[in-house]
Amino acid sequence: MALLWSRISSILPPNEEQFPLQFSDKVESSVVEMLKRSRRQLYCDTTSTSRMLNAQIVVDISWERLNTGTWRDVDKEWRRVYAYGCLFKVAALCRENPSEDEVLQAVRTCDMGLLMGAAIMDNILQVLVRILQSELRKTAKDEDESEHVEIKMSVKMKRHTFLKRAKIVSPHVPSIKEDLAIPRMKCPSLESFNTNHLIPLKPVILEGIVDHWPALNKHPWSIDYLRSVAGCRTVPVEVGSRYTDVDWSQTLLTVNQFIDRYILNKDQTSQDGGKPLGYLAQHQLFDQVPELKEDIRIPDYCCLCEGDEDDITVNAWFGPAGTVSPLHQDPQQNFLAQVVGSKYIRLYSPEDTDKLYPHQSQLLHNTSQVEVENPDVERFPEFAKAPYLECVLQPGDVLFIPVKHWHYVRSLEVSFSVSFWWS
Ligand SMILES: O=C(O)CCC(=O)C(=O)O
Known part of the structure; x- marks a missing residue:
């Protein structure tokens, strides 16, 4: 996963100045400050703990707003804040040679942003998740290829049984008049x-x-x-x-x-x-x-x-x-x-x-x-x-x-x- 960060950073704006962060006054200035700090951390050296902490605060604060009152009444600005929080969290997870578990957590974070957030930066979470998935597939393929042929055979057989087991036919098949x-x-x-x-x-x-x-x-x-x-x-x-x-x-x-x-x-x-x-x-x-x-x-x-x-x-x-x-x-x-x-x-x-x-x-x-x-x-x-x-x-x-x-x-x-x- 060593090259993952270079693929991710290639889709981010090249510097802080070109990274958009604009919100209406519905979002408190303290939250905008947290977002700006997360943005700064994308482009400077700091610890991954600090990056993660900031991103998680943005995610948690906006999550609470998304879960207050009915969904219909949730302001879109807070859905955007949540999506940015997810973006910063994914960046924090993937910055330093992430483990497979961390990449999986990043995929889940993108999905939560896609499901609950609003689209930001040309739907960047959608682009990110494709990169993450292709990285996971690459790892799975490498593992597969290193396996012995006999093991592959038994995996194939197991898959076959899965499909058979999944095909449970219900007894009540009505006859159509x-x-x-x-x-x-x-x-x-x-x-x-x-x-x-x-x-x-x-x-x-x-x-x-x-x-x-x-x-x-x-x-x-x-x-x-x-x-x-x-x-x-x-x-x-x-x-x-x-x-x-x-x-x-x-x-x-x-x-x-x-x-x-x-x-x-x-x-x-x-x-x-x-x-x-x-x-x-x-x-x-x-x-x-x-x-x-x-x-x-x-x-x-x-x-x-x-x-x-x-x-x-x-x-x-x-x-x-x-x-x-x-x-x-x-x-x-x-x-x-x-x-x-x-x-x-x-x-x-x-x-x-x-x-x-x-x-x-x-x-x-x-x-x-x-x-x-x-x-x-x-x-x-x-x-x-x-x-x-x-x-x-x-x-x-x-x-x-x-x-x-x-x-x-x-x-x-x-x-x-x-x-x-x-x-
Ligand atoms: O396939 C189903 O269970 C429901 C499909 C349905 O209600 C629909 O397409 O509107």
Whole structure:
């Protein structure tokens, strides 16, 4: 890791004078002074303890501000201060021939800055984390190459078992009734999709439109692949079987921890003795890990939207068998592309909303109270009368969920899907 600092310093401004540090008066002058001291320490000789101490103070003070009141009310200036604190901390960690642990800590610090901070200096934390990750990969590769061939063989076998072990098929695979099946089409023309599905808002499964994605062919997404491109990255994870449950929560884990805990189920059972459920369901993953974004493509059909490509939200949905997204509706058109594993999906038209019993609260008004596959018929007598369509979405399938269509999703095995919300 000896050359790491020279790579990092090459992306920093050449001197203190050219290093921007401007804040509105929302940030107290004592904090700005701490930031300036950290900046000075970047360009002069001092002890790593002193650099670390200053950076950590900036991180801690701004962290407290980010966690005061509701997120919506947190001032962006404090998110910028936090991002600068993270930048200075990474510099302190990596300045003097850092150990692998220190580099891992620096990656985590960048991720926290990216997730909770605001972009600073042309998104320098994103550039930094790529440098750190490539350094970690170099070390891993050097270690790999120095290993004996026989050891390599046994590692390969172990990996194979991992994949087999991860593929736990859920027993409840519903059989799809023909008259309820969502229709399928192979690569329809833009015009045909527009006329027959987009304008009349009719769901359809598009086949053959993502076969060219690297995620499905060049380097198919597997546990090993996800570990190699994103294993050390910290991401938000939803814990609990569904977001409407009282014990549902969110936490931050590295992708490796998420895979070990929730995909491979290492060392864990939930309180009822079953498998604990965690869902990596978020839109930031592809911004955080551009390698994953390069493995997917925006479907061509999105050109029919009125907005810009930048307005399309791309979400990742990675979880074990049994994760459930309760019946809910979203305010945009959706292409849900299946990359790994399969999912059972039901769709209800917005015209039948009155039979679906949405929650009364503002927060959950887009979510039904009904447990779709086990409905309480006494509380929700109209639900059985609501017509629906259903499917099992397989790798390579893309489901068009028209705007406001209610959708219920249960993964039947370890699954990774990507959705595109567009208008
Ligand atoms: O795949 C899932 O679990 C949910 C997908 C979803 O709700 C969406 O794409 O809007």
